[in-house]
Each structure stands twice: as C-alpha cells, then as structure tokens.
Amino acid sequence: MFEIRVICTPTDAPEITKALAETFTTGPVRQYPTRDGDRVRVYVTAEQRPSHWPAPETAYAKAPSIISEIGWTARGARDCLHGIQVREFWLRKAALLDRIALDDERHRVPGDAAILALEAARRLMELDDAAGLGPSGYADGPYTPDHPDSVREPRGYVRQEYAIWIGKQ
Known part of the structure; x- marks a missing residue:
C-alpha cells in the first residue's frame, strides 16, 4: 500500500480522484486546502x-508448441501482407512472443523478447480498437483494447484474447 498526494485546483480534484480510483484500489480521499488557499x-x-x-x-x-507457432507465424506473414487473417496473425504472433518472453523471464535469459512481445501486443490492440471490436467481436473479454487496464498491460490483453480465441477453435 502507498499514499498518493496531489496538489491541484479544487475543480480538478474530483476528476483526479476518479482517475486514481480507476487505476488503483483506493481508500478514502482526504482533501485539505493548501497554505495559499x-x-x-x-x-x-x-x-x-x-x-x-x-x-x-x-x-x-491449449496452444500449439512454440516451434509449431513459429512455423505458422512465418507462413502467416505472407497472408497477413495480402490482408488475409490479419487479426489472427497478430494475435498468434503476440501470443508467441509473449510465451517466448515469459520463458526468457523465467530462466533469466537476457534479450529483447519482452520488448517485441509488448510491441506486438500493442499492434493487436490497435487493430482491435480500429475495428471497433467489443462484446460481439473478438475483443469479447471483460477488457476492451482501449480500457485503462489493457493499455497498462498489453500482454495481459493478449492472454485474454488468446484464451478466448483458442477456446473457440
């Protein structure tokens, strides 16, 4: 637990406390005037x-092996360039990179897998956001691509979407 202190105008205080409550689990808000009033x-x-x-x-x-997914992603890149299965490509690529990054993190292997996983996750979120996907589309988990939690944790968004997608296969 930690404490946040914000100095702001009285009219900004409600909006700031609302934003903090959307981002963190918050306790009671205490408000006091500054010395200058x-x-x-x-x-x-x-x-x-x-x-x-x-x-x-x-x-x-239920995901295929990492080796199998590397092969699918390499083949899928061609289709993606031609506008076929674009979302599936980015979803599977982001999930593959997330899995590689997780393995690297678990074994403390230095590399750029985590950065690449984050970039691919953000690309998937951009696609989903541009497509306006919501409860009736692929982005039908509890968190949409523009949700603050998704923006904060793009790799979590990939896991959510992959779990839903693979469950439909």
Missing part, C-alpha cells in the same frame, strides 16, 4: 490491483 491537497491511500488477466498457464494451455 488557492489549491487543495488530495491524499489517497492506494494499492496495485491484483492481476485479472488469465495466467499464462491458463491462456496458453
């Missing part, structure tokens, strides 16, 4: 929200 000091106790994304073991339980 023109602004307010807002104090909020907060803590990180527990992860609500599917655990990698759950999201990727």
Whole structure:
C-alpha cells in the first residue's frame, strides 16, 4: 500500500480522484486546502490491483508448441501482407512472443523478447480498437483494447484474447 498526494485546483480534484480510483484500489480521499488557499491537497491511500488477466498457464494451455507457432507465424506473414487473417496473425504472433518472453523471464535469459512481445501486443490492440471490436467481436473479454487496464498491460490483453480465441477453435 502507498499514499498518493496531489496538489491541484479544487475543480480538478474530483476528476483526479476518479482517475486514481480507476487505476488503483483506493481508500478514502482526504482533501485539505493548501497554505495559499488557492489549491487543495488530495491524499489517497492506494494499492496495485491484483492481476485479472488469465495466467499464462491458463491462456496458453491449449496452444500449439512454440516451434509449431513459429512455423505458422512465418507462413502467416505472407497472408497477413495480402490482408488475409490479419487479426489472427497478430494475435498468434503476440501470443508467441509473449510465451517466448515469459520463458526468457523465467530462466533469466537476457534479450529483447519482452520488448517485441509488448510491441506486438500493442499492434493487436490497435487493430482491435480500429475495428471497433467489443462484446460481439473478438475483443469479447471483460477488457476492451482501449480500457485503462489493457493499455497498462498489453500482454495481459493478449492472454485474454488468446484464451478466448483458442477456446473457440
């Protein structure tokens, strides 16, 4: 748990506390005037929200082997360039890179897999956001691509979407 202090105008305080509550699990808000009386000091106790994304073991339980996915992704790149299966390509590529990054992190192997996984996740989110996918589309998990939690944790968004996609296969 930690405490956040914000100094702002009294009219900005409600919007700021709302944004903090959307980002963290927050306690009671305490508000006091500053010494000059023109602004307010807002104090909020907060803590990180527990992860609500599917655990990698759950999201990727039915996934093909990493080697198989590397082959599919290499073949799928051609189709993606021609506008075929664009979302599936980016979903599977992002999931593949996430799995590689997780393995690297688990074994403390240095490399750029985590950066590439993040970039691929953001690309998938851009595609989903541009397509306006919501509860009736692929992005039918609890968190849409533009949700603050998705923006904060793009790889979690990939796990959510992959678990839903693979479950439909």
